[in-house]
Amino acid sequence: MPSREITYREAVREAMVGAMREDPDVFLMGEDVGVYGGAFGVSRGMLEEFGEERVVDTPISEAGYVGLCIGAALVGMRPIAELQFSDFITHCMDQLVNQAAKIRYMFGGEGRVPMVVRTPGGAGTGAAAQHSQSLEAWFVHVPGLKVVMPSTPYDAKGLLLSAIDDPNTVIFYEHKLLYNKKGEVPEEPYRIPIGEARVSRGGEDVTVVTAGLMHHYVLEAAEALSSTGVEAEVMDLRTLSPMDDAAIRRSVEKTGRLIVVEEDVKTAGWGAEVVSRVVESESFYALDRAPARVAAADVPIPYNRDLEAYVRPTPEKVVEAVRSLLDVHKGVYA
Amino acid sequence: MKYDNNRVELLRQMLLSRHFDEKVNDLYAEGKVHGTAHFYVGQESVAVGAIAALKEGDVITSTHRGHGHAIAFGLDVDRMAAELLGQATGYCHGKGGSMHIADVKAGMLGANGIVGGSMGIVCGAAWAFKRRGQDHAALCFFGEGAANEGIFHETLNLAAIWKLPVIFVCENNQYGMSMSVEKATAVENISERAAAYGMPGVTVAGTKLDEVYEATLEALERARAGEGPTLLEAITYRYLGHSKSDANLYRTREEISMWRKRDPIQQFATVLEGEGALEEGEWRKLDAQVKERIEEAFEKAGKEPDPEPESALEDVYA
Secondary structure, eight states: OOEEEEEHHHHHHHHHHHHHHHOTTEEEEETTOSTTOOTTSTTTTHHHHHOTTTEEEOOSOHHHHHHHHHHHHHTTOEEEEEOSSGGGGGGGHIIIIIIITTHHHHTTTSOOOOOEEEEEEOOOSSOOTTSOOOOHHHHHTSTTEEEEOOOSHHHHHHHHHHHHHOSSEEEEEEETTTTTOEEEEESSOOOOOTTOOEEEEOOSSEEEEEOTHHHHHHHHHHHHHHTTTOOEEEEEOSEEESOOHHHHHHHHHHHSOEEEEEEEESTTOHHHHHHHHHHTSGGGGGOSSOOEEEEEOSSOOOSSHHHHHHHSOOHHHHHHHHHIIIIISOOTTO | OTTTTOHHHHHHHHHHHHHHHHHHHHHHHTTOSOSOOOOOTTOHHHHHHHHHTOOTTOEEEOOSSOHHHHHHHTOOHHHHHHHHTTOTTSTTTTSSOGGGOOBGGGTBOOOOSSTTTTHHHHHHHHHHHHHTTOOOOEEEEEETTGGGSHHHHHHHHHHHHTTOOEEEEEEEOSEETTEEHHHHOSSSOGGGGHHHHTSOEEEEETTOHHHHHHHHHHHHHHHHTTOOOEEEEEEOOOSSOSSTTOOOTTSOHHHHHHHHTTOHHHHHHHHHHHHTSSOTTTHHHHHHHHHHHHHHHHHHHHTSOOOOGGGGGSSSOO
């Protein structure tokens, strides 16, 4: 497949455009997705190709249009709803949790909601507490939803195409700081299976499980660690739900050490789920010390640049956590 | 039209709904069903009147008080009874119960346990019809209680700006659980709110089937002509409590009996007698037949198999 370097933003757009060319039932709906091109420019140019019937600007009514997308999906369409900031997902909790996630089950399997909700999450932009959250763990907690959080342009395109094809509701987390990130992306459509993690860097000393923007922080940290002789194995989950336990366990059984790096707050974050799945499995016995988590502090995201950096995970904090795990917190078997 | 103007059939549909819910109420009282249910007794003319105006291909969404909507839409009372009893042969294979009966393929897009929960869904179905150039409409039943939810505002506005073929049928049964409509809203009629969205708002006597039917028909004509949604308020009353836990502390016996005197079934039977469609008192025979039909449904449902325990883990994902 011929490929070229494009941004994450372009990769997301390319997936949407490809799906809309293939299937007249696919449409994009959201605030300012039309002539404005989306708050982060993801849908720029799509209105011109598909018209306002399929690239639909909505009033500021997140529950209303997400609810509409659920109904359209229930009768066989393939809606993509864009939420301008993932914080606004709070407006749609009934729609996502009580409706989209439950319909199939409540109806005894006689119905499906093939909808994708795309939304940028995460901090680092100085947007403060109501425009910077990482709330993806909430949806990992809801059976009936799938949660995807790609970190590269390649994965963004392949996973979004899979999400649009998927007969279930998929919450597709993008990140504001990833939109300009470039990477090799094939021109042709391709699908990456939902639910498959990827080892993006091999190593023997420690397994670092991560996803989304944090994947890049972890890779940076892994390079720094490598220069001091520590080889981290980096696992990009790509999908948070369903979680690829098997891949995580394989890596942990190889390295014997586990660190999770997540951007959401630590308490009840999805990293806790990763750790639990490892320690309640046979892989527990492969660990030679307690696992660790690097996450945001349990506070709202502050505005001031230094304060924001203080509470967020950084590559330096990842390096520090790995060193601490390897050097300080030696387990009883070490 | 759904029942091809067979007026005796409309009466029969109301009776089916009434006897179904009265039977379920009895079963709860006897402790023979678990969970909860919300009874439609007293409101039957709204569901039957509105649905009678629909055509093949139209869809509805329903509420937590949804048995009457499902029956009027043509769902099978045997499978509904089986669902209430939690059997494998029920509409939801025992996973949904009273509040989630649906037949998506037939166009009954589900009862809904969340107040206002189906108002987005109905717009989506209407959106799909419009996008696909289909001549269908989507009809949303909801209570006056839902009219104070945020989703009411959002969806009426969306339907209006996009001229979606939706009929918003507000069943104003006077109470959101114990909260009376007088205490909960400052306008006299919910339909007045339609003006805020630039759509027609109509209030009809929900106890009169023909009024509901005519108003729905008119709204459907507008919808199919691409002129957008209508807010249709039907003034009605639920005779039984909100759910099985209700001790009726917020209303009087006198009020309930006053409404029972305007009973929609009785009224419509009298109309049919006046038209000569039924002999005087003949409807009592129909009533007895329908009651028997419902008894049979529950008796049969009681013999249906329970779902396999492992089936509880299925159908989370497609």
